[in-house]
Amino acid sequence: xxxxxxxxxxxxxxxxxxxxxxxxxxxxxxxxxxxxxxxxxxxxxxxxxxxxxxxxxxxxxxxxxxxxxxxxxxxxxxxxxxxxxxxxxxxxxxxxxxxxxxxxxxxxxxxxxxxxxxxxxxxxxxxxxxxxxxxxxxxxxxxxxxxxxxxxxxxxxxxxxxxxxxxxxxxxxxxxxxxxxxxxxxxxxxxxxxxxxxxxxxxxxxxxxxxxxxxxxxxxxxxxxxxxxxxxxxxxxxxxxxxxxxxxxxxxxxxxxxxxxxxxxxxxxxxxxxxxxxxxxxxxxxxxxxxxxxxxxxxxxxxxxxxxxxxxxxxxxxxxxxxxxxxxxxxxxx
Numbered sequence: 001x002x003x004x005x006x007x008x009x010x011x012x013x014x015x016x017x018x019x020x021x022x023x024x025x026x027x028x029x030x031x032x033x034x035x036x037x038x039x040x041x042x043x044x045x046x047x048x049x050x051x052x053x054x055x056x057x058x059x060x061x062x063x064x065x066x067x068x069x070x071x072x073x074x075x076x077x078x079x080x081x082x083x084x085x086x087x088x089x090x091x092x093x094x095x096x097x098x099x100x101x102x103x104x105x106x107x108x109x110x111x112x113x114x115x116x117x118x119x120x121x122x123x124x125x126x127x128x129x130x131x132x133x134x135x136x137x138x139x140x141x142x143x144x145x146x147x148x149x150x151x152x153x154x155x156x157x158x159x160x161x162x163x164x165x166x167x168x169x170x171x172x173x174x175x176x177x178x179x180x181x182x183x184x185x186x187x188x189x190x191x192x193x194x195x196x197x198x199x200x201x202x203x204x205x206x207x208x209x210x211x212x213x214x215x216x217x218x219x220x221x222x223x224x225x226x227x228x229x230x231x232x233x234x235x236x237x238x239x240x241x242x243x244x245x246x247x248x249x250x251x252x253x254x255x256x257x258x259x260x261x262x263x264x265x266x267x268x269x270x271x272x273x274x275x276x277x278x279x280x281x282x283x284x285x286x287x288x289x290x291x292x293x294x295x296x297x298x299x300x301x302x303x304x305x306x307x308x309x310x311x312x313x314x315x316x317x318x319x320x321x322x323x324x325x326x327x328x329x330x331x332x333x334x
Contacts, residue, residue, distance in 0.1 A: 022168035026085030026189035033080035038068035068162030094167035105157035154311035191239020248328035
């Protein structure tokens, strides 16, 4: 059976600094839905781009990589309630109908609420996207103007059909009760993101900030074997600016290809383009001087941390090349 992959989609520049709050990797999940006869609603929260497998059917019909409801034969419309992986303000929505050509919804709207205790029985739903027309097999990007923090969204599709992926781009909001606790300030669920990198031949550096330990070698950042002078690097923006008290560098599953050494530079900068960050990063002060690495091991550094100043960005230098599975920057918001 032939498998078709979704066309490459470049997130618009104005959204690249935002976190997908509806990412299943950080715990986003569908808690209720009106119907998911043809395809599970949870599928639309997957990080990976959708695929189409020609000739693949299950007991209910054609297998689709997304959420798909049956054809509605009564009045009304279908809906799904999504609990965001972390609370935040919403700046943009992406309703992706890729591969849904004759079975996409005619239109969709989105409501939102704030229910940190998950009790939706008394919440006030706020409409953040009015009923908007959809088209077959494409991304639909909508700017959202609301400034409130939300924990749950309700996606309404009219009257029925399928959504391949649902992305909710926004800013993570850490609850005040956690502001004095040690947090992983660069974690994806706390708003961390990749700014730039030298190479990602075998594994993307975005894996560095994923939750949990890596599943395998492919679930980490791995570069090709370097055949020229220098070393590999990547720049990460912290989700929450703060003071770093502990650093963890995990080389899980990297046994014959872990780096010889790793160093970390860090800086606090309030406003800078990604291009400016790249050009300036080689001159940033060191947060952690080059440290020897071991295979398949969590390396923990506390006393070795040089700076106790607040930082907003780091540059990880992997000397000369190889693979790292995760990095954690434990500290307090500042």
